[in-house]
Amino acid sequence: MGALMFQGTGSDVGKSVLVAGICRALTNRGLRVRPFKPQNMSNNAAVTADGGEIGRAQATQAMACRTPATVDMNPVLLKPQGDRSSQLVVRGRVRGTLGSANWREGRAGLLDEVLASYRCLAADADIVVVEGAGSPAEVNLRSGDIANMGFARAANVPVVLIGDIDRGGVIASIVGTHAVIDRQDAAMIRGFLINKFRGDPALFADGMTAIEQHTGWCDFGIVPWVRAARRLPSEDAVILERSAARAAERLVIACPITPRIANFDDLDPLRLEPGVELVMVPPGEPIPDAAMIVLPGSKATRADMAFLRAEGWEVDILAHVRKGRPVLGLCGGYQMLGRRISDAEGIEGPPGEIAGLGLLDIETVIGGDKVLREVSGEALGARFQGYEIHMGQTTGPDAERPLTRLSDGRGEGAMRADGLVAGSYIHGLLGDAAQRAAWLARIGAAGSGVDHDADIHAALDEIAEALEASLDIDAMIAIAQSAA
Structure with a gap:
């Protein structure tokens, strides 16, 4: 068994799509793969075969693995219902409401449940592909974290950091993440990749070298802009504003x-x-x-x-x-x-x-x-x-x-x-x-x-093919297995 976690320099850098594509690529190689997201915040949810609810993205990632979705794939789901409150769903079931006043106390003890779900998945998989939430650079949220480095260190899962070049400033975002997180967290990150690149990747070769020199992290590759990603279900309402044409x-x-x-x-x-x-x-x-x-x-x-x-x-x-x-x-x-x-x-x-x-x-x-x-x-x-x-x-x-x-x-x-x-x-x-x-x-x-489902599966195969061509997936598998 092995595991690899994908974290991002920020929200909406493409973590969910990349994890789905990696899941499909590894599944197409004949591996038993399971997706996992310790904590998600989304009002797009799906019902699982075992009668609970999880984030929509994890249900899509389960499709990528060609396996039924289960509540263990997303043990903590926060569903915003006001500017300062969210419904708390733990292992598929509602467990109350969390607000800004009781957030830190409310998530106390959830790490144990997150780890229990992770172990359930890991016991039935060759590799677990884990998706982080937000960014590990949000150091103000590090205490009690279960979504990013808090989970990675507790479960000893190595991390790949994703940077989004489409939004600009990708060198600063990756190097800046290295600068602000503590040394033990930085040591969990084994490499980085660049997402949503348009044009010839060779033009960014010097940029990749600069990131390596400043961080010491391994370069796993540059992912091109993959149009098939638009055909996957989205769980982030940000995309709705962009599709209003x-x-x-x-x-x-x-x-x-x-x-x-x-x-x-x-x-x-x-x-x-x-x-x-x-x-x-x-x-x-x-x-x-x-x-x-x-x-x-x-x-x-x-x-x-x-x-x-x-x-x-x-x-x-x-x-x-x-x-x-x-x-x-x-x-x-x-x-x-x-x-x-x-x-x-x-x-x-x-x-x-x-x-x-x-x-x-x-x-x-x-x-x-x-x-x-x-x-x-x-x-x-x-x-x-x-x-x-x-x-x-x-x-x-x-x-x-x-x-x-x-x-x-x-x-x-x-x-x-x-x-x-x-x-x-x-x-x-x-x-x-x-x-x-x-x-x-x-x-x-x-x-x-x-x-519609057939179209999603076709899109997943297209994304997986693009990732196989642009990333060093063999190196990622080796890192995942070394931590087993």
């Missing part, structure tokens, strides 16, 4: 970006369709004239409903429906379509309630046990597979007209009598090509028939 001469499907948007990867399959353009609408802009509006999930539905109203998007959505155009709400977006959302227990923020859009005759009460389950069934005459991950019960006359029929015979979701407005708790609903085509037919577009 609109292409001409396509039917527009619009999705407003709220502050606590969650599981927005539900919309990724729409990007496979040549006849439509998915437009992610950032704050400050009106919802454009669209063939269809999709309201995605939310980690704080009442707060996002208030934001949607303050942005004027409620007016846009109601006008859209008056034009006879469809709206689909998923999870939190489904709840927003109703008459009222109540949270007397203060699960998603201060206790209270808020009026919804009133487009469905339903009401939602936040509370009870969190629903975590994989499901399959039929909607609009087409099959689907997906999962539920939500807290709350939604009832009302329109819920007696369910959108989906699950395989166990239960009705789920709701639909207005005229069929124009519909909602569901099912994530992944649009992933199935036939199901997606049924929704596109409602707006006069033809489905491509492309299988």
